[in-house]
Amino acid sequence: MSNKVREISSQAKFNQIFTNVSRLLGVIGFDVLDPDFRPNWKMIYPCTIIFCAMLQILYMLWINRSDMVQFLVIVPYAMYEIKLVDIMVQSVAKSGMFQSLKARFEEIFKLLCENPTNKQVMDKDLKVAIFLQKFIFGWNVQTSVLMIPSPVLVWLVSGKMILFLLYRLPIVDDHSAAGFLLNLIYHAAILLIPFCNSGGIDSLLVALIVPISAFVKAIANEVFEINELQEKDGRDEQAIKDKLNRVTRLHQLLLEYVSLLEDTFNGMALVRIGTIVLGTIAAIITFLETGDPMTFVFIPVLFVKLSQCCLLGTIIPVKNEELIEHLYDIKWYLLPEGQAKHFSLMLHQAQNAPTLTIGKCAPLNVESYEQILNSIYSFVTFLITFTG
Secondary structure (H helix, E strand, C coil): CHHHHHHHHHHHHHHHHHHHHHHHHCCCCCCCCCCCCCCHHHHHCCCCCHHHHHHHHHHHHHCCCCHHHHHHHHHHHHHHHHHHHHHHHHHHHCCHHHHHHHHHHHHCCCCCCCHHHHHHHHHHHHHHHHHHHHHHHHHHHHHHHHHCCHHHHHHHCCCCCCCCCCCCCCCCCCHHHHHHHHHHHHHHHHHHHHHHHHHHHHHHHHHHHHHHHHHHHHHHHHHHHHHHHHEEEEECCHHHHHHHHHHHHHHHHHHHHCCCCCCCHHHHHHHHHHHHHHHHHHHHHHHHHHCCCCHHHHHHHHHHHHHHHHHHHHHHHHHHHHHHHHHHCCHHCCCHHHHHHHHHCCCCCCHHHCCCEEECCCCEEEEEEEHHHHHHHHHHHHHHHHCC
């Protein structure tokens, strides 16, 4: 009964991780995990809003091209729009790859669940993945709440109509009460897209990366069982062989999965990191030069996004190092010669495992995170000197 409860619990958590993603992306028609995903009528809304917002941003960049500070005020908006457009394009272009990633993940999970002792081992990390998705959802809700109700509150308290975002409806006087409220509704319509699109992709990354930690722990459990079989009196050579073949199969599936993950996200990671870096630099300069209120939103939001990307990317190499340590724990010297060679090949593959990259230019990890922060500091210092 206990094992049955764990099986239902682990499977339910695994399914919930991907259901959370589909709920967010499905609102705007970009549920790339749906096997029947194709361009649909729901996409009209985000595509229209993003197109209109992008036109406004390009227009403002053009008219302020001679004013460095005002130009930099608009840059974070432009970077955010570019990131959203890239996510939508990649979602349509690589929907098959996203579905293949989910299918392979499910294959690994199903294979691990064939061993009842793995279910409890994986349970904690699956809970962590769900918690991180809830954190992302809560962070996006908090940001949206700041953008829409706060201007209304300021208006009611001080009588001043202050819109945080630069977007404006054409031929609408935002200094009038009606125009102010109409623009707030427009801002809410714009914010729904990054809330679902960017938030959905962030949750998808959590769903596709964090459970790797659970899989590594389950493989470690399999290694422990191999050693137990080898130390028993009256060794069952066939059971040992089957168990080693099983670990080899799981490891190969995991390597193939990470390789596909890297192919799917390396271009998106490049655009994501690039826009975050440029947006952060512009937001810091704007804050120092003008004290623009939106910088109080952009700087922490972009910093959290950068931290999130790099920390998620770090999970894969860290867990691969753990996996190598677990493989070293296999008592290979007790294995028959043929199986020992098999083990040696598996260990070699683990030492040359793929990982996530920033457009194949640099690994996506904590070391790159530190370099990016140093680069941001250097550029900000240079621009402050340049602008006086």
